[in-house]
Amino acid sequence: MAYIKIFDTTLRDGEQSPGVALNTLEKSEIARQLARLGVDVIEAGFPIASEGDFQAVREIARTIDQESEKVIVAGLARAAKGDVERAAQALEDARNPRIHTFIATSPIHMEKKLQLAPEAVIERAVEAVTLAKRFVDDVEFSAEDAGRSDPEFLVRIFQEAIDAGATTINIPDTVGYMMPWEYGDLVATICRRVSGIEKVDVSTHCHDDLRCAVINSLAGVRNGATQVECTVNGIGERAGNASLEEIVMALSTRKDFWQHQTGINTRELYRSSRLVSGLTGMAVPPNKAVVGDNAFAHEAGIHQDGVIKAVETYEIMSAETVGRDAGVLVMGKHSGRRAFRKTLTDLGYTDLDNDGVNVLFRQFKDLCDRKRTVTVEDIRALVDAETTRVAETYVLEAVQFQSGTQMTPVATVRIKTDTGVYEEAGTGDGPVDATYRAIERITKLDMKLESYEIRSVGSGKDALGEVSIRVTSGGSTILGRGLSTDVVEASAKAYIDALNKLAAGLAKTSAPEGKVSTP
Secondary structure, three states: OEEOEEEEOOOOOHHHOOOOOOOHHHHHHHHHHHHHHOOOEEEEEOOOOOHHHHHHHHHHHHHHHHHOOOOEEEEEEEOOHHHHHHHHHHOOOOOOEEEEEEEEOOHHHHHHHHOOOHHHHHHHHHHHHHHHHHHOOEEEEEEEOHHHOOHHHHHHHHHHHHHHOOOEEEEEEOOOOOOHHHHHHHHHHHHHHOOOHHHOEEEEEEEOOOOOHHHHHHHHHHOOOOEEEEEHHHOOOOOOEOEHHHHHHHHHHOHHHHOEEOOOOHHHHHHHHHHHHHHHOOOOOOOOOOOOOOOOOOOOHHHHHHHHHOHHHOOOOOHHHHOOOOOOOOEOOOOOHHHHHHHHHHOOOOOOOHHHHHHHHHHHHHHHHHOOOEOHHHHHHHHHHHHOOOOOOOEEEEEEEEEEOOEEEEEEEEEEEOOEEEEEEEEOOOHHHHHHHHHHHHHOOOOEEEEEEEEEEOOOOOOEEEEEEEEEEOOEEEEEEEEEOOHHHHHHHHHHHHHHHHHOOOOEEOOOOOOOOOO
């Protein structure tokens, strides 16, 4: 079977999703999970975009170098000298570095954005690839907006890029414009007409504006592509990118059709999805293929009857294959530490030390006092929240509130810091607003709430509530996350989490000129 490389751009294109701001700690945690997942390439960021992006790429290059011998770490660079040199600097410590350089090739981009003639675009592409080749052996060249480019021009620029030393050429449908048969034909044309194409990888990079990103990517594979660029949960610019888990499971489930394979450990797919969702604050829709809450749920009577008799009647892949547990894990307050550790191991959390397990066990016991049944989803949520926790400058000791239809909501919050324990009360439009005002009175920090999202972990009246917020302070953006059976307490924890990240210097500082256009 032919091998298809999986190029993950969650940390670069995925982070360009509106409202997403990952700090270096969070990016590193996702990168480690991507290595466990088995991706071939991690595009760690866009080093020239900001100092934060540069440092994140550098840290991930070092981290992955220590943990994996095969994973390639890539940094993005426009076809410009400063971009390429900055990417090379960020990747200095990588075991397997790749510089990914790009320039727009569609008539509208060349005329309106670049204001360059086609010949000048080719010249810049060649210069960028040639320069990148001085720093690394592995160079990828992308023709931004290839989907709306002249195929004849694409053949020319890809030929020049390969002649200059590019080892991968990427054919992005940057604005999600193409239909599957069109995109497949374009990839076939490039593979047929560019000399030496058989010696390099041909990559897809498809966006989901018309909901065709996954099928377009697969059409590219069917017509000669050997690498697919995608993101966990399909996050990315505008409507997002091709979804990694959908691409991988399409190739895996229908091996009889595709006759292709990947290096992905599919049992890590669900864990990867949950981690990315939690850290970015972007909830996974229940009906999302492979990783959505309803992906392996059956409600209709005829479906339930069929699945009871033979699971394959309505399931084309098993939940266990993608790292999910098909049933409910029954654990309660009488469960011991050994059983809890075994449960963590069964769920794939094998890299936790004794201290980490002890902390999680205490949280598990506290949760048992609040819930009748603790499920797999609850335990996953506890682990995911704990692994990204930072040093606690602020500790939430208590939150109390009163609210009702005929009264003004009021909340009292008690917080412990290095200088003592402080308690304040606040009023607001609701209990969450009142709680946040009380916290602000204690910390005296100017924080602006940009977004607030709450989702249920599992089901039932006593389900955990997971709150994700995005706040800004000065020029920094911070994502906070809180978990509790009480949504007001979860909201308070999310705000305290954001404050601790700000205190630890883990806030994400936006680039002065905003996010830079990319493939």
